[in-house]
Amino acid sequence: MNRNYILIALLCLLCISRVAAQSVTVEAKIDSLQIWIGEQAKLQLQVAMDAKQRAIFPAYTDTIVPGIEIVETAKPDTQFLNDRQRMLITQEYTITSFDSALYYIPPIPVTVDGKVYKSKALALKVYSMPVDTLHPDQFFGQKTVMKAPFAWEDWYGLLACSFIAFPLLGLLIYFIIRIRDNKPIIRKIKVEPKLPPHQAALQEIERIKNEKVWQKGQPKEYYTELTDAIRTYIRDRFGFNALEMTSSEIIDKLLEIKDKDAISDLRFLFQTADLVKFAKHDPLMNENDMNLVNAIDFINETKQPEEENQKPQPTEITIIEKRSLHAKVFLICGIVLLSAALVGTFIYIGLQLYELFA
Structure with missing residues (x-):
């Protein structure tokens, strides 16, 4: 008879341990229950469960309930407890509202291994800014467009391109003149005299x-x-x-x-x-x-x-060469590249001026 009681007690303890091991808790809380319009609050959702279980959080897009918007959804934070037998998952949402009201947030559902668990309901009070309608002179109308202050940083790119454009333009003009005149290349070589x-x-x-x-x-x-x-x-x-x-x-x-x-x-x-x-x-x-x-x-x-007394004088030889095909190709390629660079530079200067004075 005593053995039967002992066996029953052991079975009860085993069942209780299994139930405790499989218990899941879902808790939701807000760091501030009252906010001003446009102010932000943190809604925290925590799930405690066994380490072997898998949880699925609700997939909110823009709002939790009509009137309460989600600004940011943080990544879930996981903590292991009881020698990694249990774990605590925390999901944080940054919320705000632009309408003054008392909002009811229903229990938030979390699915753990196919079973739905819910948190407790929450409430959020959103206050509007107080306006003194008896003294309208404290309000100011729309301000005129202000002119941006002068800053050299806005002109650095423009000035740099302008300094680059002038040498490129001069080199382009030189190449064009060289290819149009088509004059032969004249070189003078000084030849050192041979000693007697x-x-x-x-x-x-x-x-x-x-x-x-x-x-x-x-x-x-x-x-x-x-x-x-x-x-x-x-x-x-x-x-x-x-x-x-x-x-x-x-x-x-x-x-x-x-x-x-x-x-x-x-x-x-x-x-x-x-x-x-x-x-x-x-x-x-x-x-x-x-x-x-x-x-x-x-x-x-x-x-x-x-x-015996002759002092040799150096002689100068003049060599006249026609411009080769290689030189013409080089000049043409130089003209094309310089033209493209100048066009790009002038376009950039024009866009910069438009942005500065528009």
Whole structure:
């Protein structure tokens, strides 16, 4: 018998816990029950239910009841309670009214798992502004249209476009003139004069002397540069290609032109250079200096007298070219782009002026 009582008691507790777990409460409240016309109030709707349940709030559009308008509907706020076994959902509406009256807000329905639950009814009193009709002089008529104060900020865009428009217009006019005249392009190029052969050769020998390659244990490089300078001088001075000839061929050719005394020292220079290049001959220090002096003496003895004091003057060459198709296409494209930019700029300036003075 006692066991039956215990079993019945347990069943009752289980039923009570299920009912408590499935209980749903819906509560509605307003933060202010009295407002002025046009003033706003907050209507809050709260639903407490199990975490596994799903609630559907009423879908209001513009009004809750005729006369009470919805200004804004906030996003629902969800809070979990009792170790996430329960949850509290809060939905907030911002409401207002523009007619003075006492408004009745009926219970708000909320559907939870297919079952409708309702809140308690609410009331909202809307007051109109008191007007003293006995003193009409306190009212003022419609004010005249006021002129907006001057502000530089309104003119920044207009001024910037104006400064841009003038250079674009000048460039457009220049392009149009260039494409209409179709004159050839005249260019003047200044050509630096070429030094006389003996001056160029002496400069090169001076460079070789200052570098002192033979003192660095490089006699082959020294004699190669020295003989190349002499070969270049002979080519420019006597008119035959000494750079492509052997030492003996150069000497034979020079003997046909000059006297033997002027060429004897040069012959010794070429012979020493050939020994250094092909026989790995290591000349003495005074021998290197003597060959350098021989090269200078040969140049001074064979240079043209009229070139000794000659100071070459730079020459200026005038080149006349017809305007190419590429230049014409460039000018035409430039004219089109500049025209489009100017049209857009003037349209913008016109719209800005219209907005400022309209």
